[in-house]
Amino acid sequence: EVQLVESGGGLVQPGGSLRLSCAASGFTFSTYSLNWVRQAPGKGLEWVSYISSSSSIIYYADSVKGRFTISRDNAKNSLYLQMNSLRDEDTAVYYCARDSQFDRGVYYYYGLDVWGQGTTVTVSS
């Protein structure tokens, strides 16, 4: 079964740090790009960051640039989000989502087709 499972959320004080993880299974992780998407309580979806399959291309939303760092370990089938200098407005459910596949020189895109169940980050004093 194709699956993404997030972990690492919790309660943190403003200015603190947290590292989220996303464990993948059921597909060839190293060939897929991935994203982090968040949703504040009662609000809509907000894209946070993107990383290509080889980590050569990385993008961030302006709201997190300079504070968050996305990374991946293809040997461990894992995606990460290091969050520093956390603010109240970073409070949200954080989802990892699968993106395009680049395999043997061919690019495939089926949208953000697989999502994890989410992990909750609460920034509060």
Add this chain to the structure above:
Amino acid sequence: DIQMTQSPSSLSASVGDRVTITCRASQGINNYLAWFQQKPGKAPKSLIYAASSLQSGVPSKFSGSGSGTDFTLTISSLQPEDFATYYCQQYNTYPITFGQGTRLEIK
């Protein structure tokens, strides 16, 4: 950034109805448009990508159309499990952006 505007923001309909949700981009995005369904407390579920391509396993009662700046999601013969919030999303340009959502409620 490309702004995505959905209309309506909320919609009441009855079981068996056919409904249409509209999504407008602030600039042309070709057909790089996706639709998601989200139920309370759950992760979003991908319905459609490339404006009109149905995600594997999604019933054909869901259909998408459009190109450029104007797109629609149509759901035919509404069933109780279809009442949820729907989001459009553009992936033509980073940052990826989502519409504000359309809440579909039972009348």
